[in-house]
Amino acid sequence: MGKEDRHPAERKFGSEEGGLRIHQAIARQLGTAIVAGIHKPGDVFEGEIEAAERLRVSRTAYREAVRILVAKGMLESRPKAGTRVLPRSRWNVLDPEMLAWMFAGEPDAAFVRDLFELRGVIEPAAAELAARRRTDAQLLAMEQALGQMRGHGLSTEEGRAADQRFHHAILAATQNDALAALASSVGAAVSWTTTFKQRRKSPPRDPFADHRAVFDAIAAGDAEGARAAMSELLRLALADMDIALLEPVGGS
């Protein structure tokens, strides 16, 4: 292959890998590029050999990365036809890893709206179910998350993590695996709320009271109250972000 020296100075394709295996690092790199719109649906990738050489990895590693993205519905690859980006409708946009890739950059505003709408559908129902079914251990988890949230505040990393844990605990308390699987999607929206909020208002409103109301209703086993409290929490969160969804869902 002519100049076969592999630039031993810059080992491991230059960039920092973040402790990931190479195939996973490549998958992330390609995945973020796709969700960012660098590669659009319908685009055909270069051949495996060229791609692997450009990225300075083996064809094996590159192929394993492609398999990952295929598994998430982002790519399709066939002999002779090549590897191409699938239409967005085929993507598993609720896949946790994919959500992470989306929110690594500046996420698409329309999709953030979609996620909030999903939240508006899921979380009130989840709160209602959680009020009926939560175990004591799950209630304790919510209480602890709430406490840490209050303690650290949403300006800290720990506080935001606690916020996520609170919402996660509610979904887990529904005792429904299908709903619980939406935790990452809801979590992404939750996380974006504070990120977004802190860009605008200063000081931001403290959402502790809203959360507390949800918790109290769940603790009391008040299903209807829990649903209402969660709906109110979401309404306020949206107001904080100055986002208006086209229409609130489930209003009557």
Added chain:
Amino acid sequence: MGKEDRHPAERKFGSEEGGLRIHQAIARQLGTAIVAGIHKPGDVFEGEIEAAERLRVSRTAYREAVRILVAKGMLESRPKAGTRVLPRSRWNVLDPEMLAWMFAGEPDAAFVRDLFELRGVIEPAAAELAARRRTDAQLLAMEQALGQMRGHGLSTEEGRAADQRFHHAILAATQNDALAALASSVGAAVSWTTTFKQRRKSPPRDPFADHRAVFDAIAAGDAEGARAAMSELLRLALADMDIALLEPVGGS
């Protein structure tokens, strides 16, 4: 390696592959085994070399299969630690391929219940949004699906496919990518409804009227009516299956 003859009689690991590439066939084989409970969370797989030899495929193909399952949150693999099945809470149970694997065998009753509960949360809200936002093309798609459903009946494969298309079209008409991504999950539940129904009652009730009511409300732009009609459709579907969810969600 001693007896290195590879039984040229039974090429390609015996079983029928269904036109899939080998890595995908292996992924399906492992995936179905996991969802069926043959490999339980915490179980550690045999080494790559042994596994590949036993399945009579190359390590390359086996590894790519593992990458697929890792991407879906079913497996985790690390040097020295081996490849192990992750706890169910980490699985992307809403992944379309994974749902297909689950419903290939006899799906877990508890998970079917969960999926129906999810349907009960998602579809009424989706119907409401669809009534507000649907394009004429999407409305046409619903109408055609409805017509084919009536024409073929739910005892035929075409009829069931049309049923799925109808529900899918409603989700698409919400103009919400996050909701649309739940199409496979909803579709799995929809499909299971008829499968299950036809095992029991004979003749099964014709659900055309329920679907028609949903369609009419969406066509008329009647958001509240669409929500109500979809809720009624779900209520009747559940009754047909003689399944009672623990409690209906959102009732008031």
Added chain:
DNA sequence: GTCTGCTTATTTGTATGAGTATATGGATCA
């Protein structure tokens, strides 16, 4: 001129073997 069927060239898919990196669990030592 259009269609059909074959050929071929390109691209992914599979196989194999060698060597590397990493985490683990046990041995060693304080």
Added chain:
DNA sequence: TGATCCATATACTCATACAAATAAGCAGAC
């Protein structure tokens, strides 16, 4: 008893060769 170190098992990466599949181009018939 506890922490530290190290041998080792295991997945990870690489390079190369060959196989399979299929899209596209070409030839021939109608």
